[in-house]
Amino acid sequence: MRQIGIIGLGNMGEALLRTLLSSQVQKEQVICAESKTDRADFIRKTYEVDFTAPVQVVSEAHKTIIAVKPQDAEGLLRAISPSVEDSKLLISIMAGITTSSILSMLGKPAKVVRVMPNICVQVAEGAMGISPNYHVTAEEIHEVGQLLKPLGTVVEVSEGLMDAVTALGGSGPAFVLHFLEALIDAGVRMGLPRDKSRLLAAQTIKGTMKMLEVEGMHPTLMKEMVTSPGGTTIAGLIYLEEEGFKGKLVRALEEARNRAGELSK
Numbered sequence: 607m608r609q610i611g612i613i614g615l616g617n618m619g620e621a622l623l624r625t626l627l628s629s630q631v632q633k634e635q636v637i638c639a640e641s642k643t644d645r646a647d648f649i650r651k652t653y654e655v656d657f658t659a660p661v662q663v664v665s666e667a668h669k670t671i672i673a674v675k676p677q678d679a680e681g682l683l684r685a686i687s688p689s690v691e692d693s694k695l696l697i698s699i700m701a702g703i704t705t706s707s708i709l710s711m712l713g714k715p716a717k718v719v720r721v722m723p724n725i726c727v728q729v730a731e732g733a734m735g736i737s738p739n740y741h742v743t744a745e746e747i748h749e750v751g752q753l754l755k756p757l758g759t760v761v762e763v764s765e766g767l768m769d770a771v772t773a774l775g776g777s778g779p780a781f782v783l784h785f786l787e788a789l790i791d792a793g794v795r796m797g798l799p800r801d802k803s804r805l806l807a808a809q810t811i812k813g814t815m816k817m818l819e820v821e822g823m824h825p826t827l828m829k830e831m832v833t834s835p836g837g838t839t840i841a842g843l844i845y846l847e848e849e850g851f852k853g854k855l856v857r858a859l860e861e862a863r864n865r866a867g868e869l870s871k
């Protein structure tokens with residue numbers, strides 16, 4: 607019996623495989639399935655993992671990560687259904703596919719943990735929400751959390767909050783990059799050469815995050831530390847408040863959350 611199966615070795619499947627292999631999982635403990643032959647060959651050569659059919663992956667592995675596109679869910683779940691039994695755990699990263707629709711496509715009860723990772727798992731700094739269905743035990747949830755830990759930060763949420771996780775974690779990198787772009791443009795507008803502005807802006811975000819982490823500080827406290835009375839920071843912050851910056855950002859995430867809800871229907 608293998609520790610872990612992965613079905614669908616596209617962008618996310620490969621990122622998960624790579625990070626798992628660089629942490630506690632041995633390559634002999636992994637079994638994979640991928641419908642594109644050339645892709646499977648590439649992954650086999652690069653990571654020296656075994657491949658088989660999806661139904662066989664589920665039969666051979668304790669836990670199987672499903673990393674195919676949502677539109678391929680139905681065909682795949684019907685195909686693996688004969689191997690799904692009480693002792694098996696399915697970990698789905700398919701965006702917008704609920705645990706109840708997974709069960710209905712399988713046509714039988716099963717232990718399912720839904721995971722919403724973001725692109726940052728590729729550098730082991732992912733932000734992931736996980737949500738188990740009621741068949742999954744507390745011990746199994748803990749095991750999934752431990753398995754995913756090398757990929758980044760894992761938080762457990764109820765399934766009703768998975769669309770919020772999609773907006774915050776899934777779309778989040780694009781919002782952060784939009785903010786970064788604005789900082790770079792601001793530097794350029796004030797006369798800094800673009801390459802220097804980019805270096806300063808990126809390092810400012812990176813340094814701020816590192817300080818928060820190292821100091822274990824609350825964001826508001828750290829903001830207060832750099833906001834001296836009558837100084838430059840408060841002048842800029844007040845302008846952002848007047849323009850409703852925070853409220854607009856919150857609304858942007860709500861829009862993303864609402865869209866995630868629409869897509870999952």
Ligand SMILES: NC(=O)c1ccc[n+]([C@@H]2O[C@H](COP(=O)([O-])OP(=O)(O)OC[C@H]3O[C@@H](n4cnc5c(N)ncnc54)[C@H](OP(=O)(O)O)[C@@H]3O)[C@@H](O)[C@H]2O)c1
Binds near residue numbers: 613615673701
């Ligand atoms: N990318 C992200 O940032 C992100 C974030 C959160 C969640 N996700 C979720 O992660 C999943 C994978 O996304 P991705 O970007 O990695 O997609 P992807 O690059 O298209 O990878 C999926 C792979 O699975 C293969 N596949 C499809 N049906 C299969 C089957 N029945 N058996 C074996 N392999 C099969 C596909 O082959 P074919 O092309 O031949 O079908 C493809 O190579 C999606 O459900 C997505 O919603 C992605």
